[in-house]
Amino acid sequence: MSAPDPESQPIADFKSRLDLFRLLCQAAAALAVLTLGWILYEIIYGAWPSINKFGWNFLTTAAWVPNREKFGVLPFIIGTVASSGIAILLAFPLGISIAIFLNENFLARPVRQTVRFVVEMLASIPSVVYGLWGIFVVIPLVKGFGDWATVHLSGVPIFSGPAYGNSLLTASIVLAIMILPTITAISRNSLAAVPHTLREGAYALGATRWEAILGVIVPSAAPGLVAATILALGRAMGETMAVAMLIGNSSRLSWSVLSPSGTLAGLLANQFGEATGMQVNSLMYAALILVLITLLVNLAGEAILRYTQRKTAGIH
Amino acid sequence: MPTLAEHASQSTPAAVHESGRADFISVRDFNFFYGKKQALFDINMDIPEKQVTAFIGPSGCGKSTLLRNFNRMNELIEGVHHSGEIQLVGKSIFDRNVEVIALRRTIGMVFQKSNPFPKSIYENVVYALRISGQTKKSLLDDCVERSLRGAALWDEVKDRLHESALGLSGGQMQRLCIARAIANRPKVLLMDEPCSALDPIATVKVEELIRELKQEFTIIIVTHNMQQATRCSDRTAFFYLGKLVEYDNTHKIFSNPSEKKTEDYITGRFG
Ligand SMILES: Nc1ncnc2c1ncn2[C@@H]1O[C@H](COP(=O)(O)OP(=O)(O)OP(=O)(O)O)[C@@H](O)[C@H]1O
Ligand SMILES: [Mg+2]
Numbered sequence: 001m002s003a004p005d006p007e008s009q010p011i012a013d014f015k016s017r018l019d020l021f022r023l024l025c026q027a028a029a030a031l032a033v034l035t036l037g038w039i040l041y042e043i044i045y046g047a048w049p050s051i052n053k054f055g056w057n058f059l060t061t062a063a064w065v066p067n068r069e070k071f072g073v074l075p076f077i078i079g080t081v082a083s084s085g086i087a088i089l090l091a092f093p094l095g096i097s098i099a100i101f102l103n104e105n106f107l108a109r110p111v112r113q114t115v116r117f118v119v120e121m122l123a124s125i126p127s128v129v130y131g132l133w134g135i136f137v138v139i140p141l142v143k144g145f146g147d148w149a150t151v152h153l154s155g156v157p158i159f160s161g162p163a164y165g166n167s168l169l170t171a172s173i174v175l176a177i178m179i180l181p182t183i184t185a186i187s188r189n190s191l192a193a194v195p196h197t198l199r200e201g202a203y204a205l206g207a208t209r210w211e212a213i214l215g216v217i218v219p220s221a222a223p224g225l226v227a228a229t230i231l232a233l234g235r236a237m238g239e240t241m242a243v244a245m246l247i248g249n250s251s252r253l254s255w256s257v258l259s260p261s262g263t264l265a266g267l268l269a270n271q272f273g274e275a276t277g278m279q280v281n282s283l284m285y286a287a288l289i290l291v292l293i294t295l296l297v298n299l300a301g302e303a304i305l306r307y308t309q310r311k312t313a314g315i316h
Numbered sequence: 317m318p319t320l321a322e323h324a325s326q327s328t329p330a331a332v333h334e335s336g337r338a339d340f341i342s343v344r345d346f347n348f349f350y351g352k353k354q355a356l357f358d359i360n361m362d363i364p365e366k367q368v369t370a371f372i373g374p375s376g377c378g379k380s381t382l383l384r385n386f387n388r389m390n391e392l393i394e395g396v397h398h399s400g401e402i403q404l405v406g407k408s409i410f411d412r413n414v415e416v417i418a419l420r421r422t423i424g425m426v427f428q429k430s431n432p433f434p435k436s437i438y439e440n441v442v443y444a445l446r447i448s449g450q451t452k453k454s455l456l457d458d459c460v461e462r463s464l465r466g467a468a469l470w471d472e473v474k475d476r477l478h479e480s481a482l483g484l485s486g487g488q489m490q491r492l493c494i495a496r497a498i499a500n501r502p503k504v505l506l507m508d509e510p511c512s513a514l515d516p517i518a519t520v521k522v523e524e525l526i527r528e529l530k531q532e533f534t535i536i537i538v539t540h541n542m543q544q545a546t547r548c549s550d551r552t553a554f555f556y557l558g559k560l561v562e563y564d565n566t567h568k569i570f571s572n573p574s575e576k577k578t579e580d581y582i583t584g585r586f587g
Pocket of ligand 1: 353
């Protein structure tokens with residue numbers, strides 16, 4: 001600029017401050033990436049002997065016998081996927097329903113706010129407390145149900161065999177409660193993000209309230225609801241303490257939800273303290289797989305969230 | 317109980333003239349309140365059948381409020397109440413045994429911002445039929461073609477009926493919303509500033525459409541555009557601060573208004 005500009009000084013100041021701020025942000029971002037890289041490196045380094053020795057077989061064999069150096073995490077992968085899958089099946093309908101009730105004015109505002117507060121409180125209870133609650137409350141309930149089911153529903157594969165309290169079902173129920181706040185909060189946000197004009201459009205065409213909710217509002221929020229589910233799934237897969245306390249930590253494969261099972265996170269928590277040699281390497285390998293699975297789930301969730309944002313931006 | 321639509325077609329009122337009944341919708345001593353705030357004062361007017369009636373007036377004068385009372389959309393807002401009467405073909409729309417669902421099927425609405433559902437073009441059009449339980453494909457297909465032709469959109473979208481409605485242009489979306497509103501053959505079409513988000517070419521199309529649609533529907537349109545009111549309405553109502561100041565033939569209002577306020581407004585001296 002040729003002409004003297006009285007405002008150029010403050011602008012320059014502002015710019016240099018902006019540059020500093022940008023630098024700080026970049027450093028923080030770099031730190032996050034570096035940390036992730038470092039963790040991955042350490043895990044892969046620690047797992048390397050086991051990766052070398054077992055390769056892909058590690059993923060496809062069902063054996064965990066440390067003293068004979070037989071390691072395969074198939075049951076734990078299945079247990080991880082099954083426990084979080086069942087938890088989602090239980091928590092999804094409940095979470096979406098709560099979200100709908102919180103978002104629509106079916107209930108008086110104080111009631112809505114109380115429900116919302118309580119559900120959000122669930123997120124702040126420590127995992128180990130959920131574990132204890134599971135031991136004292138859920139295990140007896142599941143055992144009772146299991147004893148009944150093995151008699152009356154013995155034909156159904158998922159209820160076959162003897163019933164245990166420490167079981168896949170117990171862990172899944174507690175997990176469902178733990179991920180409920182995630183599902184509810186994200187679902188409610190995406191329901192609230194549905195433009196008001198769409199709702200009015202449905203009502204103006206003679207839709208009843210439920211027709212508007214189920215036919216227009218929920219479908220419009222669908223990508224967000226899917227994202228909520230996937231993020232909750234990621235959380236359920238990584239959950240350690242409560243699951244380790246409740247699932248029974250068995251490496252036996254079974255069809256029954258009433259049998260003990262195990263998850264990758266639970267396996268690590270239970271065995272790392274006393275592991276030596278190849279067992280340590282194999283636990284590292286298991287950790288790597290857990291990280292990869294949850295990473296995958298989170299990436300998928302992120303992609304779907306972005307898709308939602310693009311889609312709602314197009315509605316108006 | 318006959319629906320309002322049946323009621324409308326059965327009635328043979330005294331005041332029938334060429335294009336239909338002069339008091340197709342009649343508003344009597346109507347007051348409307350948002351909580352304590354009164355938005356409409358003592359409105360009295362008769363809206364004629366199969367003509368276009370324009371509501372004009374400065375922002376906040378209550379045009380939308382009155383419009384949204386005709387299909388009882390304001391009931392969705394908490395804390396509102398009214399006094400007085402609105403009748404459709406001589407029958408109160410607030411009557412206990414009028415179902416609001418049926419009323420809204422008789423009185424369609426097009427909004428300022430086009431609001432297509434995130435569904436296909438086809439599903440948008442048949443929405444009203446779907447929720448009234450219609451599943452017969454041939455009937456739905458017919459409805460889609462008839463409504464889209466009615467909204468002058470058919471030729472532009474006939475090859476992509478099953479694509480998302482969100483891929484349409486702004487003007488096309490608004491015409492889709494018109495198609496959706498007329499799909500169930502309502503008697504009345506309420507339009508709240510339907511062109512305010514459209515470019516001039518899309519606006520011309522919608523205005524042409526409005527002139528055509530009045531063969532079949534009674535149309536009430538809210539507009540801030542004086543030219544639009546003169547171009548496509550038969551009657552014009554001027555509102556100011558919640559009151560109906562003047563209501564007459566459009567030609568009369570714009571050439572020789574009786575009220576000073578009206579004249580000030582249409583000549584752009586305020587508003
Ligand atoms: N939901 C609401 N709650 C409370 N007051 C409202 C509400 N909607 C409108 N009002 C008030 O009622 C009055 C009339 O509003 P209305 O929307 O009918 O005006 P309008 O003539 O349509 O204006 P515009 O031309 O800007 O659309 C205004 O004073 C407005 O502030
Ligand atoms: Mg308005």
